[in-house]
Amino acid sequence: MPIRLGTRGSALALAQARHVASLLGDEAEIVEITTTGDRQRALVDKEKWVKELELALLAGEIDLAVHSAKDVPGELPDGLTLLGAPARADARDALCGAPSLEALPEGALVGTSSLRRAAQVLAAREDVSVVEIRGNVDTRLRKLADGECHALLLAAAGLERLGRADAADALLDFVPAPGQGVITLEGRADDEAAAAAARAITDAAAWTALQCERTVVTELGATCHTPVGAHAVLDGDALTVDVFVGLPDGGAWVRDAVRGSVSDPQELGRVAAARVLAAGGGDLLSIAEGMTAPNGRSTSPEQRGSAVGPDGGGV
Numbered sequence: 001m002p003i004r005l006g007t008r009g010s011a012l013a014l015a016q017a018r019h020v021a022s023l024l025g026d027e028a029e030i031v032e033i034t035t036t037g038d039r040q041r042a043l044v045d046k047e048k049w050v051k052e053l054e055l056a057l058l059a060g061e062i063d064l065a066v067h068s069a070k071d072v073p074g075e076l077p078d079g080l081t082l083l084g085a086p087a088r089a090d091a092r093d094a095l096c097g098a099p100s101l102e103a104l105p106e107g108a109l110v111g112t113s114s115l116r117r118a119a120q121v122l123a124a125r126e127d128v129s130v131v132e133i134r135g136n137v138d139t140r141l142r143k144l145a146d147g148e149c150h151a152l153l154l155a156a157a158g159l160e161r162l163g164r165a166d167a168a169d170a171l172l173d174f175v176p177a178p179g180q181g182v183i184t185l186e187g188r189a190d191d192e193a194a195a196a197a198a199r200a201i202t203d204a205a206a207w208t209a210l211q212c213e214r215t216v217v218t219e220l221g222a223t224c225h226t227p228v229g230a231h232a233v234l235d236g237d238a239l240t241v242d243v244f245v246g247l248p249d250g251g252a253w254v255r256d257a258v259r260g261s262v263s264d265p266q267e268l269g270r271v272a273a274a275r276v277l278a279a280g281g282g283d284l285l286s287i288a289e290g291m292t293a294p295n296g297r298s299t300s301p302e303q304r305g306s307a308v309g310p311d312g313g314g315v
């Protein structure tokens with residue numbers, strides 16, 4: 001029996017599924033999951049696409065769901081588990097339309113729908129305005145070309161996988177989203193054959209980093225309403241995780257990097273989250289949770305503060 005890989009039908013999702021299929025070789029088959037009316041009604045917006053694949057897994061229609069790891073929520077449904085991840089692509093955020101953040105004109109419109117990217121671009125350049133640019137990667141690049149914004153923030157990994165790496169004019173030192181650049185495989189907890197297939201194409205560094213970054217998110221109690229970044233990097237026996245928590249308007253943030261042993265990525269995630277919470281990250285998370293404006297301009301200027309954090313670090 002071939003391994004059935006479930007994927008969404010977007011260009012990025014299909015590119016990721018084809019990549020996984022090529023790693024698995026002959027025994028993989030791609031099953032494109034299209035949204036059925038009945039199922040869709042039961043689902044909430046943000047997690048819709050991940051949930052759709054999870055329902056197909058639970059129904060036995062597919063054996064492995066192929067996801068962008070950063071879109072996978074912290075909590076998985078009973079009976080499902082993450083089984084592995086192939087080697088990570090570039091985890092960084094890319095700037096399209098300008099050679100650097102410094103080069104953006106005064107008051108430039110920067111397109112993103114990510115609170116995390118908004119928080120970090122506004123922390124670096126408080127004069128710019130964040131505009132919500134939605135749609136798939138090609139749609140967003142077209143909106144940039146059409147002049148709807150001066151520049152666009154996108155994941156370098158998504159651009160690469162779509163053959164559009166040329167559109168990245170700079171790679172930023174923002175803290176990436178947890179799991180950014182990682183493709184992860186989800187399966188049924190009792191499916192040994194699927195687990196073995198996922199294990200065979202798993203890259204230890206990507207998988208270790210993902211465990212650490214996902215632990216940071218759950219320990220922070222972060223949601224999709226809170227700007228949070230976490231990026232773990234292996235260096236021999238050491239694992240370093242860089243964590244960012246901020247307000248969507250860039251007015252205050254905490255960034256801290258913690259180094260630990262590669263042997264316990266979850267423990268490092270717990271330590272890093274505890275440090276960030278102790279440095280004021282917990283307050284930022286509660287304030288951010290209460291802010292609703294997607295462009296991050298819902299707070300008064302008085303709430304703008306200076307950076308805090310154990311390292312007093314900057315973005």
Ligand SMILES: NCc1[nH]cc(CCC(=O)O)c1CC(=O)O
Nearest residue numbers: 068070154155157158180181182
């Ligand atoms: N939220 C959409 C999404 N999910 C994964 C990627 C890119 C691929 C990756 O990060 O692995 C993107 C596009 C983007 O953020 O620019």
